[in-house]
Amino acid sequence: MTFNRIKRWLFSLRFGIFLFIIMAIYVTFGTLLPQDLPPGHYLDSYRLGSLIIALGFHQTYSSWIFRVIMVMFLINLAGCTLKMIPSQQRRYRQDYFPSPKPDAENLWRDDITSDELLDLLRRKKYHISEILHEPGTYHATRNRWGVFASTITHAGIITIILGSFIGNYFAQEGFFNLMPGETATFHQEGFSVQLQDFYMSFREDGSTEQYYSDLLILENDAPVGSETIWVNRPLRHRGMMLYQSSFGWASRLQIKEIETNEVVFNQFLRNDETTFFQPAHLTVHLFGYFPEFQLGHQGMPVTLSQEERNPHYAVVLYHFGEFVDSFIMNPSQRFTYQGYEIGFAESVLYTGIIYRKDFGYYAVLAGCLLLMAGLLMAFYFYPKYILVRQGELYAISRQNAWGFSMWLKRILQQLKEKEGERS
Amino acid sequence: MNLIAVEEMLFTIAFVLYIAASLSFFAFLASSKARAGQLGVYAALSGFLIHTLAMGARILESGRLPFSNQYEFANSFTWGIVLCYLAIHFYYRFTAVGAFVMPLAFLMMGYASLLPRHVRPLMPALQSRWLTVHVGTAVLSYGAFAVAAGLSLIYLISGRKEGAHKRRLLPDLDACDFLSYRIIAFGYLMLTLVIVTGAIWARSAWSRYWGWDPKETWSLITWIIYSAYLHLRFNRGWKGKPAAWFSVIGFIAVIFTFIGVNTLLPGIHSYR
């Protein structure tokens, strides 16, 4: 008894709407609060910090509360949908025909005969049957399969949510940088990619038009193909997707011993990277490489574009942790320090690539298609019923009673007008 | 004269015509003179044509559809509202709806005029054929929700002012109610398409199809509100006043998704 009551409530529309509201309110908090910061931040900055943490609003979309809401929603939706299938099957049967509502408008016009009417409906692709025990009464129907619209829509939503669960638990994703010549390996998928080249195209105003990575695909160290990727055009290989995502400059720091004229240090530094040169106890911090250098606000170096029109390096030196000096230098300049000559030999672009493998996406995509198909059925290809009998004409639909009657009136009017023109 | 100056001039003329249309519709409601209503329709229609020319000039200038920053989108959104209004007007002959919808259009256009309007080339993430479908459906969806909210406002207001209703100025209340429901259904279908195409696009541009970016989340919230509306209406027979309030609330969510998210909660999706 109580079990049935719980089931009725769990699978009810009322509970579904309740979950809709809870869901909308819950995710709203996620958009208003910063996400994924350490708990201490919330405790310090908000008066209700502990409540935020307890309700999971510091990581709203992966909190257990949100998962519980989603699972409840799945159960509710699945239950609701299954519950309705038998009545839909009944309405799908050939002999089903709803009776007009008591307040429905009778659209019969004396200037149009039953035969003219049936003819018109036949032309509008209605299926017409005469009722055996009521001669002169006709049932015209269209889109009877539209009764399944809600089931298809809901099945779409369920598929989308399940697909996203698959993604949450099984998707692999990550990020790596490659300089030309470097390789990244996907052991599980059994292939690697080598960056042949990375380059950008520019517009006249110096803004970046596009980023390109030329990738060579290798399996067992043998090339099996090559592909150029750019933003909005990922590479797909063995289920793994590779996306052009970012870029940066790596600059070759060279240190020469002046006495011997020998290169004793040779290493790539990325912007904001630091390295330690043991012989002189020197820490070199590459503050940044500026391809089109300009001194900006408050003497800060900036770059106007990524084109190497006026390249400069900004470098800071430390000795045993103490600040020594800072330079802004171009590629031909060198500075000396305790018998060493220090400078940058070249700068190369490296690429930043996101990889992601998520089979859940295909479920989500299939769900989206179902959802769209279901909505089209519900709003436009819904079941339409017309009752025709001498002196009576009713347009019957659950979805769009008013609009459907409007439509019928309109085509009757058009029929008369056309006849008027002909005669 | 270059194209951008032409666009600016046409934009201003359209703006003035939209204001004129709104004023005529108000005069129509106040005076019940059919002439005022006719004038409003003419102003709205000619404003729309000139607005379309302005957009055309911009398309010629930039070589792409005007869909890529807040100014262009607000502009297209205005265009979508007026398009949906005119479609409803010529199909159902509801002149009075203009009094509620045209002010929305000119407010939105006023908002657009405050935004930086220089033509900028598309950044790499936007260079995709999904841009057209994604934003095109958003324009239609938001336009439809605006007209539906206008109809709901008529419903709410004329429900109180029996007098106006008796004078048969405002459309039949039942018609307003039904029509706003049908228009919401269309807007909802389009909004679903916006979200679906956004997800497909996000997968090819950003690797994940859904990332709880504020714009994504707020479009979902809007979608949930209208889902609740449609269910309450269809399964529980909600009509009239509660449904009309719901439609107005839904439209507030639309406006927040559009303007609030870009200005208050910027994420990777705020192309300003």
Ligand code: HEM
């Ligand atoms: C699941 C993913 C996505 C969702 C749910 C989504 C949702 C929306 C919505 C509701 C709008 C309507 C306009 C507005 O409110 O501002 C919109 C507009 C727009 N979307 Fe998306 N979108 C998604 C992905 C993308 C992606 C991947 C891009 C491009 C890389 C993109 C670019 C745009 C642009 C340029 C506009 C119009 C301009 C603007 O409002 O700033 N969207 N999107």
